Amino acid sequence: xxxxxxxxxxxxxxxxxxxxxxxxxxxxIVAVKLRVFxxxxxxxxxxxxxxxxxxxxxxxxxxxxxxxxxxxxxSPITATMKAxxxxxxxxxxxxxxxxxxxxxxGDSITESSAYFRNVVLYGADPNETGHDYDPIRSWxxxxxxxxxxxxxFYRDHGKETPYGNRGGWRLxxxxxxxxxxxxxxxxxxxxxxxxxxxxxxxxxxxxxxDDWKPSVWKEQYRDxxxxxxxxxxxxxxxxxxxxxxxxxxxxxxxxxxxxxxxASELQIPLIDFYAYIVHYQPxxxxxxxxxxDGIHPSAGGGGVDFSRxxxxxxxxxxxxxxxxxxxxxxxxxxxxxxxxxxxGAPLPEHSMGAWKAGYSSASR
Numbered sequence: 185x186x187x188x189x190x191x192x193x194x195x196x197x198x199x200x201x202x203x204x205x206x207x208x209x210x211x212x213i214v215a216v217k218l219r220v221f222x223x224x225x226x227x228x229x230x231x232x233x234x235x236x237x238x239x240x241x242x243x244x245x246x247x248x249x250x251x252x253x254x255x256x257x258x259s260p261i262t263a264t265m266k267a268x269x270x271x272x273x274x275x276x277x278x279x280x281x282x283x284x285x286x287x288x289x290g291d292s293i294t295e296s297s298a299y300f301r302n303v304v305l306y307g308a309d310p311n312e313t314g315h316d317y318d319p320i321r322s323w324x325x326x327x328x329x330x331x332x333x334x335x336x337f338y339r340d341h342g343k344e345t346p347y348g349n350r351g352g353w354r355l356x357x358x359x360x361x362x363x364x365x366x367x368x369x370x371x372x373x374x375x376x377x378x379x380x381x382x383x384x385x386x387x388x389x390x391x392x393x394d395d396w397k398p399s400v401w402k403e404q405y406r407d408x409x410x411x412x413x414x415x416x417x418x419x420x421x422x423x424x425x426x427x428x429x430x431x432x433x434x435x436x437x438x439x440x441x442x443x444x445x446x447a448s449e450l451q452i453p454l455i456d457f458y459a460y461i462v463h464y465q466p467x468x469x470x471x472x473x474x475x476x477d478g479i480h481p482s483a484g485g486g487g488v489d490f491s492r493x494x495x496x497x498x499x500x501x502x503x504x505x506x507x508x509x510x511x512x513x514x515x516x517x518x519x520x521x522x523x524x525x526x527x528g529a530p531l532p533e534h535s536m537g538a539w540k541a542g543y544s545s546a547s548r
Contacts (some may be wrong), residue, residue, distance in 0.1 A: 189470045195204030206295045210427055244517055248315030251492060257463075258511050259447060259454040260526035261518045268451040269418050269519045276380050276416030278494075283327040283520065286512065287367060287382030287417065289358070291389050293425070293480055295343055298487030298501035300508055302385075305334045308490035313506070317490075320513045337375070346372040355386040355404055381515060382412060383455065383508055385422035387439040388479065392429065402442040409450060418519070419509055423458040425500070428470055428478020453515070455507050464496040464503075474502035 246253040261269070288294050288301075304321050311317065321332035328541070343349060348358060348367035358364075367377045386408075390401055412419040423440040430436045440458055447454035465472045473496070475482045481500025489499040495506060517523040 211370065244513070244523075246315070248313045252313035252495065254460065254507055254510055255268070257460045257507060258288060259456075260528040261453060261514060262527070263525040265451045265453070266518055266525040269453075269515075270522070272413055272416060272418050273380070273519060279416040281377065281380040281416055282337075282378045283380050284325070284512075284516070285337060285377070285379050286324055286508075287326075287348060287377055287379035287384075288380050288514040289363070289367070290385040290494070291353040293388060293504075294349040294383075294385060295351050296480070296483070296487070296501060297343065298481075298483040299319055300487075300505050301338050301343065302487045303505045303509070304332060304338050305336065306488060307332070308502075309485075309488050311490040312377070312492050313490050313495075314394065317509055320509050320516065321323065324512055326334045341371060341375050342377070346370070347370040347377055352389060354390045355387070355401065355408060358386070359404070359408060364408065364415060364417070368412070368415045368417055379417050381418040381420060382509070383420045383422055384412070385424060385457070387424040387443065388427060391435040391439050396435070398438045398442050401439075402446060405442065406446055409446065409452070413450075416480075418452070418515070419450075420453045420455060420515070422455040425458055425461050425474060425481065426469055428474075429524055453511060455511055457507060460503060460507060461500065472497050473503060475500070
């Protein structure tokens, strides 16, 4: 099994005053809050459950630096998808899921603190994107009720086996111990996940066995994702990154084809992490956005380096975290806040076979 040590959590800047630790356990059972309209959670719940519509917010445009606009790696949330996701949301509201709280589901590429946790707790440092990520950090940490800080749910929860991620895991490992129900409804036995949505990425370890069958794996993955849907949790799929081990055998492509097909068939969002990496590092991703082991993202800035160099050349975990925050903004705006849906075609195909001939032999 492929394993990875966790990146050490970054310390919060001294200028931040931590909130009392006790707030961490003050879990809210929320409905859905629409910022534009001052409505009670109960009323919004009824609106969702009855399938009614509220006035829509305008479609947001990227307001940061042009180089940092990663919308091409996030699938559009069309009107059809939005309706489906809001039906899942309505079920989640009824079940008491926590608005904004995100599940991190997968293997070591997800378990590492360099993915998501560090940037939500402590913020991007530096941030050269020209975009303010503090509002979405607040939504992820506290449903938008207060600024994000180092004491939210993610400080002591959200990582490791009870919450659906572990180094070396394949999909079957997660299923075998009871996920997704375990991570959503039980967690560590004291604090359940109660996620309103989750980013799910399996495949990096699944494709290693000689007898791996993509079509069988796809159907097992479908059952797993439908488990989240049945629990009122919106799943967001992610493609797996390129792997040094599979440059020549096409298995990364095969896995990502199944992942994209599932996102389309289940009408759930997709983050194309693979396409992002091969766009910025088509010839030598090992040692740049992928670490020297040829498998895991790099963490040159601990997953919080939102500089141009960090996001495109030296901090692959920061790149994945940024894509996640960008998707969170899209979900909050369109689904949770009933905003204007996207228009657009599915994400373009990116095949390893199209560029592997030029992949740097020095990094192999």
